[in-house]
Amino acid sequence: MPVLLSLFLFAGCALAQNPLVLKAARLFDGKAGALVSPGLVVVVAGKITGVGTTAQIPRDAQVIDLGDATLLPGFLDAHTHLTLPYSDDWKGATFDGLRKPVSEQTLDAAENARKTLMAGFTTVRDVGSHDYIDVGLRNAIRDGKIEGPRMLVAVHAIGSTGGHCDDDSGFRAGIFASVPCQILPSKEFYDYEDKYC
């Protein structure tokens, strides 16, 4: 099976070096909707200046030959929530989100951003967050502090009480943050006390 490599993987190492040329057996041309061969991508000062079989290779370029691989443009995801917990255990994830400190949720979001980038997504449209985690995440990625896709952020989402975008999942706002751990009402909550208090 041919190897697919997204071009973003190489953008960072091109910033402070000579022009970089990526060479591979194939390149997916998104405009033409076709594979071309060989695949050539020229990167100068972190920007792509030439793509395709006819791209001009600068004399002082560093050429990286990736062999039997296919280069493709970075993907865009138009609907993400990188800062929200997701799990097959919906109930558990909901309580995680309510009890977990914002600082820990932010670190979780950074990991989500890194995984999203490594999956080939170089831009996301993040359509709802809380506590401005999405803004911090966007800024940290933009400033090169952490790895992640370029983010366009909505900050606040609009939704029904208890619905998809309700930060408090239908409970009174702040009730979990304000209730002392010792008086949480059920075993299920005590389990979360063990985890977060």
Ligand SMILES: [Zn+2]
């Ligand atoms: Zn959504």
